Amino acid sequence: MSDLLVRLYDLPDVRTEEKIASHGITVRRAMAAEAHIVLPWIERHFYNPWVSEATRAFTRSPVMVWIAVRHNELLGFACADCSMRGFFGPTGVAKAARGQGIGEALLFTTLRGMREAEYAYAVIGGVGPLAFYRKHLDAIDIPGSEESIYGPMLHDDKGRDFDDFQSGQRRTGRKKDVAFVKRARANVPDHAWLGRSVAVDIALHFERPFFSVLATNLIQN
Numbered sequence: 001m002s003d004l005l006v007r008l009y010d011l012p013d014v015r016t017e018e019k020i021a022s023h024g025i026t027v028r029r030a031m032a033a034e035a036h037i038v039l040p041w042i043e044r045h046f047y048n049p050w051v052s053e054a055t056r057a058f059t060r061s062p063v064m065v066w067i068a069v070r071h072n073e074l075l076g077f078a079c080a081d082c083s084m085r086g087f088f089g090p091t092g093v094a095k096a097a098r099g100q101g102i103g104e105a106l107l108f109t110t111l112r113g114m115r116e117a118e119y120a121y122a123v124i125g126g127v128g129p130l131a132f133y134r135k136h137l138d139a140i141d142i143p144g145s146e147e148s149i150y151g152p153m154l155h156d157d158k159g160r161d162f163d164d165f166q167s168g169q170r171r172t173g174r175k176k177d178v179a180f181v182k183r184a185r186a187n188v189p190d191h192a193w194l195g196r197s198v199a200v201d202i203a204l205h206f207e208r209p210f211f212s213v214l215a216t217n218l219i220q221n
């Protein structure tokens, strides 16, 4: 999957944060004083590398982390300027809170924040759910960016790398396959449940390449 280039100077006027505000959900810039809550939350819900990236975003001035909150409960986050300046992401919404517009509100609030920081373009690096980004954004695939900046990145041994989740391309060994299947199953949207079951069956009974292609499609679409 290529990186995406987004024009920030003509963003569509998507105001999902106003819609979710009527459900008591606020999307706002995080404060440095909230880092000790937000970072462990990201670790619990997502991937260790995202904790590293969000830590960087908390050191920016102003802070480049946005959060979605309801009644003192953290529901989601989005960052910019993490591993690279001008990059959007990582972003994530707690599983139980998905499908209400929170991800979209975080995306557009963060992109507008980047515009205010005088970026003309944002790069969405190592894109996972392509359809999510393409729904409103006329984003351009950046040629030659398939490996993105993350190609040479070190990985921990906990099997929680986003590379695995995204494409499975760097997986080694059957054990890791099963871990990947479990994570993929947990992350594919509910409406894809039928395809998800099929992908898991294929993964368990056939060769990895079949599963890689199918799971990648399920996760990204």
Ligand SMILES: CC(C)(COP(=O)(O)OP(=O)(O)OC[C@H]1O[C@@H](n2cnc3c(N)ncnc32)[C@H](O)[C@@H]1OP(=O)(O)O)[C@@H](O)C(=O)NCCC(=O)NCCS
Binding pocket: 089, 090, 091, 092, 093, 094, 097, 098, 099, 100, 101, 102, 103, 104, 105, 126, 127, 128, 129, 130, 131, 132, 135, 187, 189, 219, 220, 221
């Ligand atoms: C991607 C993610 C942030 C979306 O959050 P969300 O709050 O569920 O998204 P929203 O409710 O705002 O969805 C907005 C629209 O995008 C669509 N969408 C949401 N997640 C999608 C996905 N994974 N794939 C395709 N479309 C998706 C929704 O169907 C919705 O469209 P609709 O209004 O026509 O129904 C969330 O699924 C998540 O945390 N995923 C795991 C982490 C991840 O992949 N992060 C992105 C890394 S690049």
